[in-house]
Amino acid sequence: MALPEVKQTATEARLATLTMPEAGCTRAAREDALARVLEMGLPGRRDEYWKYTRPDTLISAEQPHAALFHSDEPLLFGNLDRLKIVFIDGVFSAEDSDDLELEGVNIDRIEDICCKDIHWAKELYGVLESRGQSPVQRPLAALNTAFAADGVAIHVTGKPTKPISLIYRHASETSDAMLHHIIRVESGAEVTVLENGPAASRFNKCIEIDIADGGTLHHVRAQGRDHERRAATHMFTRLGQESVYKSFTLTVNGILTRNEQVIELTGDDAIAHVAGACVGDGDFHHDDTVFVTHDAVNCESRQVFKKVLRNGATGVFQGKILVKEGAQKTDGYQISQSLLLDDDSQFLAKPELEIYADDVACSHGSTSGAIDETALFYLRSRGVSVKDATNMLTLAFLAEAVDEIEDEELAEAIVNRLEGWLSRHI
Amino acid sequence: MAALDQTQVKEGVDQETVDAVREVSTYKYGWDTDIEMEYAPKGVNPDIVRLISDKNEEPEWMTEWRLAAFERWTKMDEPNWAMVHYPKIDFQDQYYYARPKSMEEKPKSLDEVDPKLLATYEKLGIPLKEQMILAGVEGAEDMPAEGRKVAVDAVFDSVSVGTTFQDELAKHGVIFCSISEAIREHPELVKKYLGTVVPVSDNFYATLNSAVFSDGSFVYIPPGVRCPMELSTYFRINAENTGQFERTLIIADKGSYVSYLEGCTAPQRDTAQLHAAVVEIIIEEDAEVKYSTVQNWFPGDENGKGGIYNFVTKRADCRGDRSKVMWTQVETGSAVTWKYPSCILRGDESQGEFYSIAITNNMQQADTGTKMVHLGKNTKSRIVSKGISAGKAQNTYRGLVSMHPKAKDSRNYTQCDSLLIGDKCGAHTVPYIEVRNNSSRVEHEATTSKVDDDQLFYCRQRGMDEEEAVALVVNGFCKDVLQALPMEFAMEAQQLVAISLEGSVG
């Protein structure tokens, strides 16, 4: 079917600004992805999946601009023993990164997977993204597969002793970066992946994660510190039998953030938890879009998303649990809540259930409202200032999402970051 | 009902006993008619639109209104966002106008009718004596009312065949008549309100309805009047290949109250039939309208053959402060249902409520829900939706709760529960929640589960067979909604729940 003219024009304009990397062995996958982009067209305002988030600036052919942000805050995860992999404006920096050597894991740049004959990676690049295009189209992810210039392939075969930390630095006010990582967690292996940093003026990132039977991946991410950046991120995760995927994202800044999580539970008894805490102030638009597919028996999925918004900030949640025929004994849970600190902020949500199996327990809840006046008064009557009381209640509100982080040290780092933000902003 | 009321008088039994007996008593009614019809030629075009307008002896302005709608409709596309699938409808292969050739025609022998259909009607039950009126029994209208009075406007295919109690209602200033009559007799009211809640160009089906609606009901409740009886429209599609496009307009003037009931059935046909109705409700200051529907259009057979395509636009506009609307629907019929009775909460402190039971079995598909659009301050809305899916059916709740920036201090509470019976059906929930101010509170909860095994075992241990146990548990699951129905409908609905789920277990 032909694309609407507006979409066709916008797509062509954006594609004209991009060059596909040579990329040897991933070339075929990239060509396929480009074909998908051409077929789908880039997201437009009228697309149902972009009902609450305007994709214009994410797809525009114009060079993005974002002022750099300076802060004297201590670095997130700064005290943590981790393997650092640094990207500056979307380009791998060997100089700033640690040696990519760690027991139980092999790490390579995507551009190296061809010369090193790394079969698993060649077979995965673009595959999960492509699977994730149905039933809902995600053209920005396909665009990423086609044009991403850098990224790493992480092969987890054991249980590395420290987390792998992906750090995204922003150096140019007009950087327009696309990164594509692929991660394969082998049977029984376990890894923690951290991500933080503003990355670029405009950032399009895609991670494909394949977790084999009995594998475990923990993911903790912090986005923020750059007021003007725009980001569209995708995580495509496929889970095998008895595997575990737990992901948490903190977002405290940026003009526009769209985080998509596409999770497919394909093996029995698998567990997937995704959580997000977001604190938005002013010209801030944050969109969590989650799509969980249950395609196996006795799996558990859990989505916990909390947003605190003020000064005209907008929070969006689109979450879906799809239970396919035969995916019996599914336990699916989803909660999305927002705390609106003033009247200019808004929360837009579309929590969905689509269920084709009967022996399931699925539920979702969504609430939106102002801070609890009774609780606020109670704290004040005990001598706590309005500001501190508001902070306390805000943190308490976000706690349910932060609690999803299993590792205490990581949770503490996130809470510290949140507290710092609250003390400055409220 | 009437008999029980008399019992109370005769024996002086306490009210609790009467209530209890009511609660456990069952109702059984049945009817069928077979009437020769007069049709307009198949298809829709400006000539057909003029013909419908002409048959209803409408004034020129109405004809023009229809033609403008038709013009619009030709430029519109059929919506495809709902989670329903059906073969493409050939809108030119439908009759847009059919009416009984003669009102005097008596029902014929029932021998030729499929016994399965007869059985359905027997179990279905149509609550009151309007069975006789509908069947064309002479003088039925003049018979004394039994028990609680319900005035009925019966729409048979394209035309209203009779409205009861008009005189008594007139004493209170209540106008209750067919919309065709209202267009002739009360043009000022129709002109003022028609199309103001559901605009001509609202959506594909509503626009088609605006062009070709053949009849429907009209209600006007004057200021301060509490309508002395329930008003009811009974819709029936009888003729083959006939689309039914009725239009209902209800106006509750300041401080008035009315409870309105709508019931529908259609006979079993191999080919699908189209039903595209529009209901507009205007509620002024301090007025209240309760609108209850029991929809039991023919759902098609076990293989999905035939059945009604039910594409309905229903909307209430709470214009005045403190106005209130309550939609209650029990949707058990139709092959495909596409229906979202909505509330525009424009007046400050206005309230909207939506209670829904949607049951789909076999190959049925339902995509139904509501929209609560909060515009005024201190407005409140409540949504309770119970979806039950069995067989190979698909059941979707689709809803919108929107809090506009000016709708300060408003509240919404939504509860959507889905129940699955069998592993081949689907239950889906698609809510849209838009909150644009922070003094309003929105709460949404949804659950999906199957019928609880422990509950079924408990019932069976007490002697109920599986089907009976399922019906009982499902009725319990629907209780919150059933309670919102007027008594007459609640009884009928409870039985419908059981009938609709027949064959879904085992």
Next chain:
Amino acid sequence: MLEIKNLHVKLEEEEKQILKGVDLTVEAGKVHAIMGPNGSGKSTLSYVLSGRDGYEVTEGSATLEGEDLLEMEPEERAAAGVFLAFQYPVEIPGVGNMTFLRTAVNAQRKARGEDELSAADFLKEVRAKAKSLKIDADMLKRPVNVGFSGGEKKRNEILQMAMLEPKMCILDETDSGLDVDAMKLVAEGVNALRDEGRGFLVITHYQRLLDHIKPDVVHIMADGRIVKTGGPELALEVENNGYADILAEVN
């Protein structure tokens, strides 16, 4: 009346044998008590007799007045006269207690080829029976067991028993969760139903219920078998010495 022979039962989903050859005969007019430590298979026996899913009979038989219970659906067993007073009565939201009772009564009457009870007769009977169990009108209107206290739930079970007039009553840990007053009330209800045509199987962990419902025969069950049978004095022995002695003696 109830005859159980060499009954072997395992869980359907796992290889776990729970009953390992139970032999038991309950005569009409008699009250048999089954006592035993936790996990001995007492509750399983009640579920298997009433036809709950999840259990597989691997050997043996259970008949009521010569009819094979194990071949019947749960509702057929109920119509045949088996009544189970649940240890944990199930809550059914939205279904009025009265509606539930009437549906059950009429379902059984229908299964036995009897006419349905008229609404008026039914009400009269429920009211009278409820009154003797101190069940008030409010409890009859409320949804089945929803929001009932432990005592209310158990009284409600006995009310159902009284209304359904079964031949064989099985009481599964009916005393659990009850205080002394509630237990007395329940026991009175049960005693009122004792008659020559009816058999009782009272399953309990403690002897205290048997102070109020005097058994004719007491069985001790352990590890899926009946290990000892005696008169009421056997219950007292358990009360005084616990199960350990008896089990040691049997082994």
